[in-house]
Amino acid sequence: MRKKVIAGNWKMNKNPEESKNYLQEIIPLVKDVTSEVILCVPYIDLKCMVKHAKGSNIKIGAQNMHWEESGAYTGEVSGSMLKSIGVEYVIIGHSERRQYFAETDETVNKKIKAAFANELKPIVCVGESLEQREKGKTKEVITTQTRLALEGLTNEQVENTIIAYEPIWAIGTGKTATSEDANNSIKEIRDEICKIYGQMVAERVIIQYGGSVKPSNAKELFSTSDIDGALVGGASLKPEDFAAIVNY
Ligand code: 13P
Numbered sequence: 001m002r003k004k005v006i007a008g009n010w011k012m013n014k015n016p017e018e019s020k021n022y023l024q025e026i027i028p029l030v031k032d033v034t035s036e037v038i039l040c041v042p043y044i045d046l047k048c049m050v051k052h053a054k055g056s057n058i059k060i061g062a063q064n065m066h067w068e069e070s071g072a073y074t075g076e077v078s079g080s081m082l083k084s085i086g087v088e089y090v091i092i093g094h095s096e097r098r099q100y101f102a103e104t105d106e107t108v109n110k111k112i113k114a115a116f117a118n119e120l121k122p123i124v125c126v127g128e129s130l131e132q133r134e135k136g137k138t139k140e141v142i143t144t145q146t147r148l149a150l151e152g153l154t155n156e157q158v159e160n161t162i163i164a165y166e167p168i169w170a171i172g173t174g175k176t177a178t179s180e181d182a183n184n185s186i187k188e189i190r191d192e193i194c195k196i197y198g199q200m201v202a203e204r205v206i207i208q209y210g211g212s213v214k215p216s217n218a219k220e221l222f223s224t225s226d227i228d229g230a231l232v233g234g235a236s237l238k239p240e241d242f243a244a245i246v247n248y
Helices: 016-030 043-053 079-084 095-100 105-117 130-134 138-150 155-159 179-197 199-204 215-222 239-246
Strands: 005-009 036-040 058-062 089-092 121-126 162-165 206-210 229-232
Touching: 005 089, 005 162, 005 206, 005 239, 016 043, 016 058, 016 239, 036 089, 043 058, 079 105, 089 105, 105 121, 105 138, 121 138, 130 138, 138 179, 155 179, 155 199, 162 179, 179 199, 179 206, 179 215, 215 229, 215 239, 229 239
Parallel strands: 005 036, 005 229, 036 058, 058 089, 089 121, 121 162, 162 206, 206 229
Antiparallel strands: none
């Protein structure tokens, strides 16, 4: 039985003061949940969040990292820097980063390897665009992205990778994939992992759904056979909404 892992992705929202207030509100609301609860926040909030989440069941993640350890990469942050301040998770290859910041399957793969080298747990995003979906290419797109993202990882690393299936057309649009559709795509990703890394790894890997997850649809999504939690954007910005999702 896989554990549910529910992560909030704040994207480019909230300053340290706001993030501290948020934590104070949400900690008591999620203290009894059995799921893993993660908040992935802007770089400037990380240190404050790690400090104020100590002793609670909330884990802190970043939203990106560079694959090199250090060097002349203006504006970038490395895995070892994240590790040094107590960050545990990192989102890699979010569709917004692929779309607006030229991330490729190759850089995604490098970043995942660098995350593991720094003992950070990667949350790797895959998902098709509306155009790809309408052309019937969903399965091909998501299985290819998954295969290339995980290339060269050990079985143990794959088992410890969280995959977030986020259809791009469902992100921030209010349109959620039906639970059946989302579950089917996630099964296709799991089957692809099974083909390459074997059944044991495939059965253990956590695969989340992301795209307009809210308190009203969380329970249905989480009742399916293969959806192991969610990566939540907009609805993670309000403590009461995110707590409601976590307490589905
Ligand atoms: P929304 O929940 O706002 O649709 O965003 C999903 C997402 O991109 C999470 O990473």
